Amino acid sequence: MARYDRAITVFSPDGHLFQVEYALEAVRKGNAAVGVRGTDIVVLGVEKKSAAKLQDSRSVRKIVNLDDHIALACAGLKADARVLINRARIECQSHRLTVEDPVTVEYITRYIAGLQQKYTQSGGVRPFGLSTLIVGFDPYSGVPSLYQTDPSGTFSAWKANATGRNSNSIREFLEKNYKETSGQETIKLAIRALLEVVESGGKNIEVAVMTKEGLRQLDEAEIDAIAAEIEAEKEAVEAAKKAPPKEK
């Protein structure tokens, strides 16, 4: 039987929960993650730090399945992420067992956020140091969703969002350039947003795409191809900007 120590997360005189805010700092230092919702697809992209030469890159997947129709990416403490993801995966199956229905994206997000909140109000534990981006399709309505949770335990739905390093710049970019897209266009938008803060190339970003059929990880070659497309478009825009003065 655990003896509860005194609480670590307590209020400061001016109403802050410092442990939670420090956890958010840890998130801000984590690698960038972006999520974009389209009409028939949701895309997750995560910055990949250059892998050590001897490391087997397949063991460091950053975008994971919670169930056939739900995926998660996160920024922050990866060890905390592993624990949270395991609990969420169990809850997905437990839900299937008790109501014979897959979870909705909102349900599992609420569960994860609830778990994160519990650890800000219990004795002897510290908050989880990660924010998550959760994407998926609801089982019967087939509506795509993107949700975000953070260490304080709040969650909300987004059309597009970013978390982790430089998330503010990515979010600004998304606010300027977001529009309702579908299929390949959504993938391009997500990669463009991520490339704002990450060095270009398939080696440095991991992208996964969730459709009604399930989760698909894009391989390096595909990402490189799309990145090249984006580069080409950028150059064309630059060239067009320089051209008009001549045409006058």
Add this chain to the structure above:
Amino acid sequence: MKLDTSGLESAAPVWGAPSELVDGFSAAPSFEVPNTTDFDGFQKEAIQMVKPAKGTTTLAFIFKEGAMVAADSRASMGGYISSQSVKKIIEINPYMLGTMAGGAADCQFWHRNLGIKCRLHELANKRRISVTGASKLLANILYSYRGMGLSVGTMIAGWDETGPGLYYVDSEGGRLKGMRFSVGSGSPYAYGVLDNGYRYDMSVEEAAELARRAIYHATFRDGASGGVASVYYVGPNGWKKISGDDVGELHYKYYPVLPSTVEQEMVEAAAA
């Protein structure tokens, strides 16, 4: 990694507080054990003593237009008819019905409890619970009280996103999905009529008449069933009570007394 069994958690009294953060099995529910030489025998006797004979007839079936639920209304204590007007069809919520067979209190309480859980599910998830989910919630609760003397033989009928749904749930912890069920001491008689007259594409009126007749025939032969035959229909807009007929009157409706021809009539003998 310990399994999260919160969905299966027993509502029965628990000794020893489970740890909140670490998901583990809560301590097994238990009552204090009485001081006897032969506890198993004692337990068997106790169960036999409280085991009500499920004196009733209830039935439910699914057809093209939805689900039909019907029941009698007699409550008996051995040979004594304690009531002729028991409501055996319990309204869980506007689109789900439960039937009562076995212990009346058990059925009423746990159906009401199920209604609460269904409403909480709606509030938390912004959508109605499915008949599958509701029946599973009830079955899990009943399973956790298995062996403790609950007597419930119920059918959960409702209409959800996937159409009409019908499940049979009992206090042994069993749960069956099906198209036709009848529960109670009068069920063999009801099954005879129901299985004979059932077609998937009946109209609502035909289905209601089939249900009514099945209950009537069961009350005719089974002493523990009688009173009023109630018939409910569950459609896409929820349930609706179709009829409640006294089975005595139904008898004379189905088998009216024909005035028979008189062969010989007794006349008063003229005073000698």
